[in-house]
Amino acid sequence: MKPFANRCLFAVFMIAAAIVTDSASAADASAGERFKALYQREWDWRRSQFAGADDEDSQGKPADRLPRVDAAAQAERERYWSQVLEELEAIPVAELSGEDPVNYAVYHQQIESLLTDQRLRDWEMPFNSDTAFWTNLGFTARRPLDDAESYRRYLAQLADVPRYFDEQIANMRAGLARGFSVPRVTLAGRDTSIAEVADSKLEDNLFYTPFKQMPATIPAAEQARLRTAAAQAIAGSVQPAYRKLLAFFRDEYLPQSRTTLAADAMPDGAAYYRAQIRKFTTLDMAPDAIHSLGLDEVAKIRAQMEQTIQQTGFKGSFAEFLHFLRTDPQFYPKTPDELLMRAAWLAKRVDAKIGRYIGLLPRQRFGIQPVPPDLAPFYTGGRGGLDTYWLNTYNLPSRPLYTLPALTLHESSPGHSLQMSLAAEHEGLPDFRRYTYISAYGEGWALYSEKLGVEMGLYDTPYETFGYLTYQMWRACRLVVDTGIHHQGWTREQAVAFMRDNTALSEHEIGTEVDRYIAWPGQALSYYIGQIAIERARAKAEAELGASFDLRGFHDAVLALGSVPLPVLEERIDRYIDERRKPPAAAGAH
Structure with a gap:
């Protein structure tokens, strides 16, 4: 009787285990289905809300109207995203599986950021010195x-x-x-x-x-x-x-x-600035900590710049070298076509090398166009998107050729155009990851792409290497200048002087950039902080994987994410390291 009893007990146990397993599977499905239904509903609603909008990263549907932006529409958006966040946080994250935990982290950051902007009434300032x-x-x-239908719309x-x-x-x-x-x-x-x-x-x-x-x-x-x-x-x-x-x-x-200049000086200014820091860096960093980090990075890059000056053979001080770069005609294009054609040649040089550094390349190609004249006087030196690398040909004596390799790497390939195209072509990602842009990731990758140009051999002269370093210095200076202006009470003159003393940017570009930082709190912080995160992830992968580290595989893992918060990037590279560590499966018996 005992063996039979044991068999009965075993059968009961197996049935109970099956029930538990089925219940867990149902819970997984329920959590996953609830999450998918929520983000699909919200994404469709979001696109309808912004229907007719057309800017660099629009999330609106084509429409025969422009979006509503009145106070009632803004209140409706605040109510809607509040409800979405409440529903989102009611989903048991531990029960999500597959790619959904990553999707959840990305989506939560998106909704939280959208809702924060509504609550702080960011829509009451619908332009800045850069974008309007x-x-x-x-x-x-x-x-x-x-x-004809497109024309009628x-x-x-x-x-x-x-x-x-x-x-x-x-x-x-x-x-x-x-x-x-x-x-x-x-x-x-x-x-x-x-x-x-x-x-x-x-x-x-x-x-x-x-x-x-x-x-x-x-x-x-x-x-x-x-x-x-x-x-x-x-x-x-x-x-x-x-x-x-x-x-x-x-x-x-x-x-x-x-x-006043400081974000801190506005109503709820301290909260507003911290919210902008979270939005643009995806991290909850204190302004003073960012300021200190920036000063440390400025000092490191300054030492590298001094070494590069020695390689040029220039005899004189750092300030005298910067003056030489800003004023000698040999470093500046004579015509808009010269600037555009030099950029096109650099982009084709990247095409010849890119397959050694990135495995999966996008089908989308990009063109190079001059910034339209109505935007050019106050626009950045360049800007990249899915299909266009916009190059600013206004005021040619302010467009140095020695920074053009770094600018081209940043804005086109392997920077913005390549990264955004890969995200859009990644059909396995939900639309909220394919068609949105998180500054810390996107700008961090683009700045990392400038550094990748060193490994690709694209800086041909010490002057171009100095141009690359001045772009690195420019972004490190932003950490100091943005927090200096918005938290520490800096004047515009202090910010301009700090940029002038530490970078080889032209006077025109320094002026437009400082105005951009004053009018757009926090955005300038995303670049260098994002690059640091990618560099740190690569260094960890190289150290832990040793000889099995594969640079193309690492880049593919980073780019396959789409645009994500920095903590999600860090978690993904930790998984990448674990996956690469696993020994190959044993061969089957023959």
Whole structure:
């Protein structure tokens, strides 16, 4: 009887174990399904909320209108994301499996950041010295339109500009009333991009651009009707809205904007600055700790720069060498085409080498275009996206050739264009990871790409090596300058002097960059902190894997993530190390 009893007990045990296993599987499925349903619903809602938006990292659907930005819409977004966060935090993370724990960490950071901006009413300051809602509209105007329906949708957006601008003006007035504005010192000349649209003739108007050359597939009679409608929309809707905005900017915003610089000086300023640090770095770092880190890194890079000066044979002080670089004509392009063609040649040199450093390469190709003239005077030296590396050809005596290799690596390949293209082509990732951009990861990877140029042999002269180091120094200086301005009470003059004394950037670029940091708190911190995280992850993988470390495999592991918070990157590389450590499976018996 005992063996039978044991068999019965064993059977009961197995049934119970199966029930537990089935219950666990059901719980896994339930948690995973709840999470997927939540993020798919929210992502679709988010794209609908921003339908018609078109900027560098838009998350909106194509639409025959522009997004709502009024106070009621902002309140609705705050309520919605509050509910989403509540639902998200009710999901048992321990029950998620596969890639979902990573998806959860990325998504939680996204929602938290979106909600924080709503609660701090960041929408009451819808522009800065670098980016503005009215210039973002120009991205649509510069994109090719493929068919008559696309043109009709574009015309409907033009008709909606007055409503959209009125809502933005109301938001900015609310910001002014509580002392939440762009600092006045950064606003000089920023009205030029408004005036150019408000005052230009039809053929010269930015928003008429798509009608100058239309697809041959659209019949001539239809083209004529669309051009007539465009002329009416620009004269009747767009230009009056831009004139109204221009008057508001000059007569109200500029005189009433704040004279302080620090984010800390605004309402809830300390909380606002810490929130911007979390958003842009994905870490909860104190401003003073970032400032100290920046000073340490500046000192390290300064020593490397001094060694590089010796290699050039230059006799003189560090300051004298910087003056030489800023003023000698040999270092500057004579024409816009020279700058563009040099960048194109550098990009093709990368093409020849990139397969040795990255295994999976994107199908998407990028082009090189000059920054549009309405943006160029206050734009960065370059900017990269999925399909375009924008190179600033304005004020050529401020565009040194010795920094061009580092700039090209950062903005195109293996930097922004390559990373963003790989993310978009990664069909295994949810859309909220494929089509969003986390600055610490994206800028960190792009800055790391500049350093990768040393290994790729792309800095041909000591001057180009110094240009690479001055770009590293520039980003390390940002840690000091951003926290100096927004937390430690620095003046604009202090920030300019610190940049001038430590980098070989031109005076024009130093001025536009410092204004960018003043008007865009925290964004400048993402670059160097992101690069440090990637370098630290690589050093750990090299140390722990030794001879089995594979650089291409490491880069593929980093790039396969899409855009993620830095703690997620660190966790992924820890898993990568564990996976590489595992011995190969034993061969089966034959």
